[in-house]
Amino acid sequence: MADLASKTALVTGGTSGIGLAVVRRFVEEGAHVVVTGRTAEKLQAVKSEFGDAVTIVQGDVSRIEDLDDVFAAVGERGSGLDVVFANAGGGEFAALEDITWEHFSSTFESNVGGTVFTVQKALPHLNQGAAIVLTSSNIDVKGSAAFSVYAASKAAVRSFARSWAAELVDRGIRVNSVAPGPIATPGLSGLAAEPEQAEALLGGLAAGVPMRRLGSPEEIADAVLYLSSPRSSYVTGAELYVDGGASQI
Incomplete structure (x- = not known):
């Protein structure tokens, strides 16, 4: 039996890299996947590859109105959500003296705000026993020159995983984060x-x-699948480092 047979999953930022690898892994495991991305061309490529196994929705997670469109599509399916992989985000290098308000705000709006409101808007759609996985980074426990804003945003994501796990435990919903190293x-x-x-x-x-x-995107996808499936049924509030030992050794 596939780990996600007959389940419905949401993957934000699912058109390339880690997100696309997770979409592919979820489909292989039997899930129907709602996939978001900002670029229509990349979304159409996802649709061409996976066909009826996916629903594509164009949108930017830092825009509330775009998230409304995403969850309207989820609601139209009528099956709720069993997995949310809040993955969309990114960052750029900027030394302390070069940080601008635009750099700071765009990073936090995407990585932090996008994560907060993706999960918040998912709440009415989450089925009993659903799993939420947030994309953090191993940099959330490290110092990295010229990458401080990104690191701080991912430290916030790590904190959310702990707090939301506590809030949602009575609904049987698990919340964890995956922390990739350089992929x-x-x-x-x-x-x-x-x-x-x-x-x-x-x-x-x-x-x-x-x-x-x-690391490879497929290695992260395997970790996300573990956190999304019944195989991790006694795991919540945790962070799984998938970084070749970079944060541990």
Whole structure:
């Protein structure tokens, strides 16, 4: 029996990288997946790959009206939600002296606000025993030069997992976070100022991991599946580090 057979899941930011790998894994495990993304072309590619196994909704999680559209689509399906993977977000490098209000606000609106209101608006749709998984980062317990705003936003996400787990435990709803290390995704490469700098960036990040390599989106997807499935039925309020030991060794 597939772990998510006949379940309905929501994946925000599901058109590339970790989000897309999770969509693929959830579909393989029997779920119908509502997938959000900001780009129509990428969403259509998801629809082409997965067909009737997915419902696509274009939107930006930092916009309340877009989230309303997402949950209208969830409501139209009439099956509620068994899994929410609140994944959409991102960040950019900025040293302390270079942080602008726009940089700060855009990061927190997406990573923090988007997570808060995705989960809040999911509440009426969550079935008994549902699982919520938040995308944090191993940087939430580390210091990283020129990445402080992103790190702080992910520390907030980690805190939400604990508090919401406490709030929702009486409904049988589990809330956990997954904390990736450096993962080989387009988003990670995009942190480089120029394409020719990406190779050096990725190499440097891999060298800082005890396992001496970047992780793959599929490795994160396996961790998210675990936290989303009955296999983790006694796990809530936790953070699962999937970072090659970078935060632990």
